[in-house]
Amino acid sequence: VTGRTETICVVGLGLMGGSLALALREASGAHTRIVAVTRSAEVLQQALAVGAIDRGSLDLADGVSGAHTVILAAPVRAILRLLPGVGEFAARGTLLLDLGSSKAQICAAMADLPDGLQPVGGHPMCGKEVAGFASAEADLFRDRPFVLCPLPRTDPEALNRAFTLARSIGARPLVLDPAVHDRAVAGISHLPYAAAIALINCVAQADDPIAWSLASSGFRDTSRLASSEVEMMLDIMLTNRVAVIDWMEQYAAQFRELMAALAAGDEMRLRELLAGAQRTRAGRIS
Amino acid sequence: VTGRTETICVVGLGLMGGSLALALREASGAHTRIVAVTRSAEVLQQALAVGAIDRGSLDLADGVSGAHTVILAAPVRAILRLLPGVGEFAARGTLLLDLGSSKAQICAAMADLPDGLQPVGGHPMCGKEVAGFASAEADLFRDRPFVLCPLPRTDPEALNRAFTLARSIGARPLVLDPAVHDRAVAGISHLPYAAAIALINCVAQADDPIAWSLASSGFRDTSRLASSEVEMMLDIMLTNRVAVIDWMEQYAAQFRELMAALAAGDEMRLRELLAGAQRTRAGRIS
Numbered sequence: 001v002t003g004r005t006e007t008i009c010v011v012g013l014g015l016m017g018g019s020l021a022l023a024l025r026e027a028s029g030a031h032t033r034i035v036a037v038t039r040s041a042e043v044l045q046q047a048l049a050v051g052a053i054d055r056g057s058l059d060l061a062d063g064v065s066g067a068h069t070v071i072l073a074a075p076v077r078a079i080l081r082l083l084p085g086v087g088e089f090a091a092r093g094t095l096l097l098d099l100g101s102s103k104a105q106i107c108a109a110m111a112d113l114p115d116g117l118q119p120v121g122g123h124p125m126c127g128k129e130v131a132g133f134a135s136a137e138a139d140l141f142r143d144r145p146f147v148l149c150p151l152p153r154t155d156p157e158a159l160n161r162a163f164t165l166a167r168s169i170g171a172r173p174l175v176l177d178p179a180v181h182d183r184a185v186a187g188i189s190h191l192p193y194a195a196a197i198a199l200i201n202c203v204a205q206a207d208d209p210i211a212w213s214l215a216s217s218g219f220r221d222t223s224r225l226a227s228s229e230v231e232m233m234l235d236i237m238l239t240n241r242v243a244v245i246d247w248m249e250q251y252a253a254q255f256r257e258l259m260a261a262l263a264a265g266d267e268m269r270l271r272e273l274l275a276g277a278q279r280t281r282a283g284r285i286s
Numbered sequence: 287v288t289g290r291t292e293t294i295c296v297v298g299l300g301l302m303g304g305s306l307a308l309a310l311r312e313a314s315g316a317h318t319r320i321v322a323v324t325r326s327a328e329v330l331q332q333a334l335a336v337g338a339i340d341r342g343s344l345d346l347a348d349g350v351s352g353a354h355t356v357i358l359a360a361p362v363r364a365i366l367r368l369l370p371g372v373g374e375f376a377a378r379g380t381l382l383l384d385l386g387s388s389k390a391q392i393c394a395a396m397a398d399l400p401d402g403l404q405p406v407g408g409h410p411m412c413g414k415e416v417a418g419f420a421s422a423e424a425d426l427f428r429d430r431p432f433v434l435c436p437l438p439r440t441d442p443e444a445l446n447r448a449f450t451l452a453r454s455i456g457a458r459p460l461v462l463d464p465a466v467h468d469r470a471v472a473g474i475s476h477l478p479y480a481a482a483i484a485l486i487n488c489v490a491q492a493d494d495p496i497a498w499s500l501a502s503s504g505f506r507d508t509s510r511l512a513s514s515e516v517e518m519m520l521d522i523m524l525t526n527r528v529a530v531i532d533w534m535e536q537y538a539a540q541f542r543e544l545m546a547a548l549a550a551g552d553e554m555r556l557r558e559l560l561a562g563a564q565r566t567r568a569g570r571i572s
Binding site: 200281 | 462469
């Protein structure tokens with residue numbers, strides 16, 4: 001694209017879209033023009049003020065129509081609602097990428113887009129439990145996996161553009177099948193969220209002010225994901241329901257096994273379960 | 287104690303005992319002498335080298351006999367094993383404090399100590415998932431609750447000394463009944479640990495390298511407690527078994543309720559559970 005201006009349109013300027021705009025701004029030269037579409041004039045003003053974007057629009061057709069690349073940064077079901085409009089307004093050859101946290105339903109919907117569009121499902125594996133443009137940061141994607149799910153119809157050249165874009169913001173692009181992605185993130189992201197929700201609701205139901213007053217960093221960290229944005233997580237859980245339920249059943253079985261060993265006072269089995277988890281985590285999580 | 291030297295003997299120089307020695311050293315003047323007893327000559331050398339202690343001993347009788355205050359900083363069942371020896375070697379009037387994470391069994395055992403001793407169960411609500419003197423830090427207790435469980439036999443003056451000691455290291459002392467303490471920490475500390483263990487063991491059993499490779503900060507934080515020292519946690523779980531099992535049952539019920547709402551695709555109920563947890567956490571955890 002040397003010599004001509006490339007326009008990237010980011011739809012949504014929350015934590016993910018805002019961070020992406022900031023990261024693209026840092027990564028790209030004067031030949032990249034960043035346009036954003038949101039429903040909030042105030043957020044557009046903020047993004048313009050910090051130089052994250054070149055132009056803002058409250059209108060999807062207006063933002064999308066002149067772009068070479070469109071990136072949808074919204075909750076999963078909002079992305080599903082946006083797709084037909086993007087299909088209608090985007091020019092032929094446009095690379096369409098999204099940042100939604102479950103991929104099977106989005107990729108299935110992308111298959112119905114007009115032929116000329118080049119869709120690639122995307123999911124950068126990063127986040128914070130705080131939402132909104134005010135929490136956005138250019139470094140959010142750095143050294144994090146960025147899953148890409150091309151469709152059978154996607155041109156290799158378009159996938160290559162998505163790959164280059166992910167690399168340009170410091171992420172590690174990784175091509176995965178949507179179902180493989182959804183099953184994996186159900187285990188390492190949606191299941192931990194469910195565990196955090198159950199933990200908070202359990203302590204809430206006990207209604208013990210002393211318990212809350214003694215809560216320390218261990219409780220804070222274990223429950224952190226329960227502070228995630230509700231609408232975003234609701235969309236994720238509902239669109240990835242089958243995989244999440246499957247992991248939840250396996251988790252419940254592990255939890256029951258731990259409970260049984262403790263209830264029986266079976267010290268040897270209990271030590272195995274605790275030491276096994278400690279060893280696994282030491283080997284897997286840095 | 288102005289005008290005379292006070293000797294404090296810390297038994298155990300792991301994360302908690304080491305941090306306590308460092309904190310006492312910072313808080314106290316030249317009239318406080320800090321003695322440590324451990325099983326490791328190497329750790330004693332390290333503690334002497336950084337000036338955390340004035341004297342080290344590998345012998346419990348030697349360390350305890352000249353002390354005005356003895357603090358047991360070891361796993362719960364190790365504390366239970368140490369108590370008879372401390373009862374034998376400590377001088378009349380000695381304040382005996384411990385830092386064990388469950389209190390009912392320790393306080394019950396303290397009741398059998400010789401009359402002259404002044405026992406107070408203790409539990410500073412802080413910690414890290416890293417163990418050992420190398421991880422110790424003087425600020426560990428700062429602004430954290432420090433639970434104190436006096437026995438019916440404990441002189442108010444001795445409780446007052448424990449209170450002053452907790453204050454001197456920056457902690458917030460708080461007097462609680464052992465059973466009330468054990469029930470509260472089962473919910474906000476031992477239950478989250480169990481949830482973290484089940485989470486790691488669940489993902490381990492699935493044996494999906496892609497899942498591990500996509501794990502991000504959310505998984506890392508939710509599972510952090512699974513890296514806690516196994517022997518310490520085993521002692522806690524086994525000595526606080528009844529309260530922990532009770533919380534685990536309530537947690538399993540909350541988890542099942544969440545799973546049922548998701549399996550049924552009951553969006554309204556699911557939103558209630560997620561939003562309720564988010565709201566509760568925002569109000570309770572800073």
